[in-house]
Amino acid sequence: MSGAAVRPKGLKVFAAALRTRKSASMLALGFSSGLPNALLIGTLTAWLSEVGIKMATIGVLSWIGLTYAFKFLWSPLVDRVALPVLGGLGRRKSWIVLCQGLLIIALLGIVMTDPVQHIGTFALFAFLGAFGSATQDVAIDGWRIDVADEAAPVEVLAAVNQLGYRTASIVGGAVALYMAASMSWPTVYLVMAAIMGVLLIIALTAPDTQRVPSEAVQALSEPGEIEPRTRAIALLVVGAAWVWAIGTLAAFMISMLQPVPPGGKLPSAAEFLKFYGPAIVIATVLVPLGVAALLNWFKTRGQHIQTSADAAVSPVRTAANHLYGALIAPLGDLVERLGWGVLVVIGMILTYALCYNVWASFAYPFYLDFMHYSKEEVAFASKIFGIIMSIIGVSLGGYLFTRIGRFPTVLVGAILPIFGNFVYADLADGAPHIDPVLHLLRIDALVALFGGDIRMARLLLTICYENISTGLALAAFVAYLSGVVSKKFAAVQYAVLSSLTFLIGSLGRGMAGEMIDSLGYATVFRYVASVGLLAILFVLLEWWRSSRVVPLAEPGHTGEAA
Numbered sequence: 001m002s003g004a005a006v007r008p009k010g011l012k013v014f015a016a017a018l019r020t021r022k023s024a025s026m027l028a029l030g031f032s033s034g035l036p037n038a039l040l041i042g043t044l045t046a047w048l049s050e051v052g053i054k055m056a057t058i059g060v061l062s063w064i065g066l067t068y069a070f071k072f073l074w075s076p077l078v079d080r081v082a083l084p085v086l087g088g089l090g091r092r093k094s095w096i097v098l099c100q101g102l103l104i105i106a107l108l109g110i111v112m113t114d115p116v117q118h119i120g121t122f123a124l125f126a127f128l129g130a131f132g133s134a135t136q137d138v139a140i141d142g143w144r145i146d147v148a149d150e151a152a153p154v155e156v157l158a159a160v161n162q163l164g165y166r167t168a169s170i171v172g173g174a175v176a177l178y179m180a181a182s183m184s185w186p187t188v189y190l191v192m193a194a195i196m197g198v199l200l201i202i203a204l205t206a207p208d209t210q211r212v213p214s215e216a217v218q219a220l221s222e223p224g225e226i227e228p229r230t231r232a233i234a235l236l237v238v239g240a241a242w243v244w245a246i247g248t249l250a251a252f253m254i255s256m257l258q259p260v261p262p263g264g265k266l267p268s269a270a271e272f273l274k275f276y277g278p279a280i281v282i283a284t285v286l287v288p289l290g291v292a293a294l295l296n297w298f299k300t301r302g303q304h305i306q307t308s309a310d311a312a313v314s315p316v317r318t319a320a321n322h323l324y325g326a327l328i329a330p331l332g333d334l335v336e337r338l339g340w341g342v343l344v345v346i347g348m349i350l351t352y353a354l355c356y357n358v359w360a361s362f363a364y365p366f367y368l369d370f371m372h373y374s375k376e377e378v379a380f381a382s383k384i385f386g387i388i389m390s391i392i393g394v395s396l397g398g399y400l401f402t403r404i405g406r407f408p409t410v411l412v413g414a415i416l417p418i419f420g421n422f423v424y425a426d427l428a429d430g431a432p433h434i435d436p437v438l439h440l441l442r443i444d445a446l447v448a449l450f451g452g453d454i455r456m457a458r459l460l461l462t463i464c465y466e467n468i469s470t471g472l473a474l475a476a477f478v479a480y481l482s483g484v485v486s487k488k489f490a491a492v493q494y495a496v497l498s499s500l501t502f503l504i505g506s507l508g509r510g511m512a513g514e515m516i517d518s519l520g521y522a523t524v525f526r527y528v529a530s531v532g533l534l535a536i537l538f539v540l541l542e543w544w545r546s547s548r549v550v551p552l553a554e555p556g557h558t559g560e561a562a
Contacts, residue, residue, distance in 0.1 A: 022152040023160050025206035029096065029140045030164020031171075032199040036103050036133035038172025039192055040126055041065050042364065044110075046177065046375075047185040049365035051116050059513020060256045060269055061123050062361035062506065063249060064130040069502040071134040072495040073242065076322030078138045090208025092143035099139065100200040102132030107193035111186045120257040146209040166387065171195075174383035181375040223306050226295050228317065230304040231324050234291050238327050241283035248276055256510075269510030277507055285346060285500060292332035330493035333486050341545045345484060348538035349500045352477055355532030356417045356470050357505025358512050359424070359525075366521055370428065373459060381459045386467045393471020400472070401479055407543040410480050413473030414535040420466040421529035428522040431458045477501070 106129030148154035
């Protein structure tokens with residue numbers, strides 16, 4: 001692979017996508033990755049709100065998005081398990097085709113299910129689709145790295161993948177909303193299922209690579225590593241905690257989606273999270289961290305370690321080693337490098353995107369049902385204009401990183417989205433403060449030149465601020481997170497840490513939906529804004545912590561040592 005490869009930009013990305021079979025396949029696979037995400041995590045809520053599903057139910061149903069956050073849990077299986085029958089298609093392609101088949105089945109199931117009469121069945125198909133989509137992402141990420149070569153460098157494939165993904169986001173968002181304005185929602189999703197069928201056929205023509213031995217698995221057999229029996233016990237403890245957390249969430253989702261008997265009432269997401277929320281965070285974050293710290297302690301004391309190379313080989317041992325490498329080893333490295341500072345880092349990761357992650361599932365219901373914008377207006381403002389504003393925000397974040405430094409940019413990214421919640425609250429209250437700003441900046445006159453009215457100007461200004469601020473925050477956070485991970489565990493460690501970004505926000509959507517039903521949008525926006533103060537606190541703590549440590553000079557690390 002050429003080290004001098006340059007990542008293409010602008011129209012050159014599309015030209016690169018058509019240059020080779022691999023890059024053309026990458027364009028289709030990127031589209032296949034972005035389409036179900038847009039349909040299942042965003043557009044689906046517009047359908048549900050239109051037919052009268054309560055916000056509390058939509059909030060809990062949004063927990064299917066946790067499959068994207070937790071995909072690292074089963075990524076070792078996707079990486080190492082050869083599928084029967086489909087295995088002949090190739091190491092990655094077999095999984096991609098399987099997942100695309102699951103997605104088609106899920107979309108067809110959604111098409112044939114009335115969410116008003118059978119919300120539980122509808123949710124089951126949505127979950128199947130989200131699980132298939134998240135698993136497909138794992139396989140596509142591996143395919144992109146595996147097939148890269150001189151003719152199709154990984155930098156080019158990454159750019160082409162993003163082109164396909166962003167195009168699919170527009171199709172699954174804006175185009176789907178435009179279609180829904182003139183046809184039924186089941187028909188829209190039937191068309192999308194047909195598109196997935198075409199993508200499956202294209203995937204069958206993609207090249208693939210042969211299975212190779214895993215360096216991570218081989219490294220665990222070396223002397224000085226924790227012995228297999230102790231690793232197995234650690235895996236059982238961490239695995240049991242994760243199974244309990246996921247099972248508890250699933251059980252509540254099922255109870256929430258059951259028909260309510262006469263005189264009964266829906267279970268309360270707020271009550272559920274009050275009692276189980278902290279325990280779920282402990283089970284999925286603190287238990288793995290504690291186990292990793294204990295294993296590090298064993299290593300430093302020379303206890304429970306291998307004194308010679310472990311030559312035992314079996315499918316069970318291989319699978320266990322991969323799970324250990326995905327769940328425990330990356331956290332062990334973090335604890336070793338950061339010490340107690342890892343708690344500050346994890347706290348920042350859990351809270352940084354909280355004040356805008358909570359809002360994601362309620363955007364379409366807010367625009368369409370509460371504010372009464374048309375599907376065409378929302379499609380343009382949210383998915384076309386909004387994507388442009390997000391790109392500007394990301395670019396601004398990158399620029400600030402180079403001009404004012406890492407932590408000042410991260411702090412700005414924590415502060416600005418808080419005010420985005422107040423802007424939305426003002427929009428919900430009738431825009432008493434937005435209107436003077438529109439008039440002062442002459443934005444209302446500019447929008448009028450293009451045929452828009454004052455209501456459209458309000459929506460565009462709100463989305464402009466929100467998407468620029470969250471785009472800046474995303475760029476800042478990704479850059480920060482990339483500096484925390486070590487090169488030894490770069491991909492897996494980044495996947496684990498980035499997944500935690502969505503954990504509390506996703507859990508909070510169940511409570512937020514219930515609060516919207518009882519308190520209204522404006523009040524909830526202001527409450528969520530106040531939660532953003534936690535992110536500012538953790539950024540300041542992490543800034544202070546980082547100022548007191550010396551960066552590691554070892555070539556194997558990109559982060560810091562405590």
